[in-house]
Amino acid sequence: MIAAITLGAPMAHANDLVTDGISITRSDGTTASGTVYAPAGATGLPGVVLVHGSGDGRDEHYDQVAAALAGAGIVALRYDKRTEDYTPAHRDYSLLADDALAGLAALRNRPEVAPDRVGIWGLSEGGWVAPLAVSRSADAAFLITVGANSFAPAAQQAWANETRFVAGGVRGSMLEVLARNGIRQLVGAGQFAQADYDAIPVLERIPQPVLAIWGELDRLTPPGDSLRDFQSAFERVGKTNYTLRTLPNAQHGGHATTDGFDKLPELAPGYIQLMADWVHGLPDSAARQVDPPAAQGQSAEALEPLSRWESATVQLSLLLGIVLGFGGYALTGAVRRWRLPNPRPARILLSAAMIAIVGTVAQLLFMLTTRATSFGPLLFGRTLPWLAVQLLAALAVVTLGVIIARSRSTLSDSGAGARARWILLVCGGAGFTLWALYWGLLIP
Known part of the structure; x- marks a missing residue:
């Protein structure tokens, strides 16, 4: 049974926002701490569960996004990421998706939200995990992805390596061999977690409204290729309730940037408002909308398995x-x-x-x-x-x-x-x- 237990009265107030610590019981019986961000006195608002990118999930970026969403009238839950048995060589997207659903159940039980208006947001690696979670639950009202990838994780990493090599002026064998063969060897040795995970069949199973956002200057995920692949997947199954957006002057995580490699402290202009307008406008806001794909220095390619x-x-x-x-x-x-x-x-x-x-x-x-x-x-x-x-x-x-x-x-x-x-x-x-x-x- 998935449940949430409030740990006490609201803990902090800032600009009429309230944060409240909760404990989330996950599907395997373990617990995780979480923090709910909401406007003071909120009731019946839409809500969203934030699913982490790669790493331990402790980046203050999630607090920044949660607070900004709450300021825009969307109750947000940021929870502690499962880091047990989470390594470069092993991680379980299925288990992480179950954790997101535990967070969804917890947030739907909160008085600040309307239970039928709570969705899931996923950043980067969360762009693989969050769709998997939403595909498994009719309780999720919508899906938002940021910097999601249509390619397998190993291919995405090879593309990111090549992108930064090219940006640094590197060419020749260092680019053509070293950037890809290193990843291929890790995959072949079983040291690259979820290397061949296929996101497309999961996307094709999602009936809920989808908002997918890519930074125009994303250097970790191929933003143009991924947008096109998302669109193709949805069109194959006749899906019409989706919005694919390219965010100008934004990097992988939705922050402002000068070149896509640096990360300025502030979120990109229009990023939060885009999500807020879309969520508050559902279901009408989910009518098919597709931005032009971002330009890329080179296209992403699937990695050839080792001979x-x-x-x-x-x-x-x-x-x-x-x-x-x-x-x-x-x-x-x-x-x-x-x-x-x-x-x-x-x-x-x-x-x-x-x-x-x-x-x-x-x-x-x-x-x-x-x-x-x-x-x-x-x-x-x-x-x-x-x-x-x-x-x-x-x-x-x-x-x-x-x-x-x-x-x-x-x-x-x-x-x-x-x-x-x-x-x-x-x-x-x-x-x-x-x-x-x-x-x-x-x-x-």
Whole structure:
């Protein structure tokens, strides 16, 4: 049974708004704290439950939106996000949708609202969760999404990576290979939560009125592609009670912005009023309305699944082979009679290849764990660290060629131990060449 228990009298007043803390019992019996924002003395107003984007849900943005909506005559519930078992590698949209429905039940029981006028609002990741919740409940009166995505989460992240690379002036293999292959490897290794989640079938099951909003300068969700896909999904099922809007000069979360990457403190002009007018005007306001899609630097694309030869297992095996080859060569050098004449090329190969691998992995982790849009000085569309690892990779491969070309003279007077060391070195170098090709180190 889903219920809400008021924790006491109203706790705060500001500009005739009241906040009231409640406890929400979720479908699995656990509880979450929530805060209801309402005009003082409100009764019979429409209400909305705010569903979080990715992260722990503690961003003050939700308080800002809730207070603004309450100021516009819409009672808003902001609740604590479920963070148990919520990681980059695992999250359950179905369970999060159930939490949103628990919040819906709680808000519908409040005296400030009309129970049949309470809907659900979802931001970013909430643009996947909130539609799922609304599709499951006839109690939800409407759906609002902000920065929602029609693409699967992994494809959306790849598009966001490419977008910020392009904005930073990056081009070439760093853009074409690194931005996408890193995500594909995470997906293949099972380390990208809900990577292939399909939002479209859920949208097609929603009979309630829908207001979907995208910032014109959204750099995290492809705003133009997503608007077109929402429209196509609704038209396929004959839906007419929807409004798709592009908010001028707004970023992903509805804040004002200068370029889509920064987030100014204030919400974009017209954002709250748009939602308020639409909610207060229901059902008439939900007559089909579609804005022109926002322009995008590049279109989003679904990610190709990993082929068998590029799976995480193969990648790790290749790295292990490189380490064993180079490591075996280095360790057996302790035996004097096994040493090769003129060891300098081997040292260059080993040093250049290992530094290139470490440098590439470090840059890949940086790209995947930050939202940086400035990458320092660029040369030929490449960051200096990336150009450095490319040069090291090229040096390693050229040196490998030299070692192979000189094999006859190198091994003519060598014993079995020296020949084995040479084979280990060449195998390590060959493995590195394949690895470098896959990660774009040898591609302009």
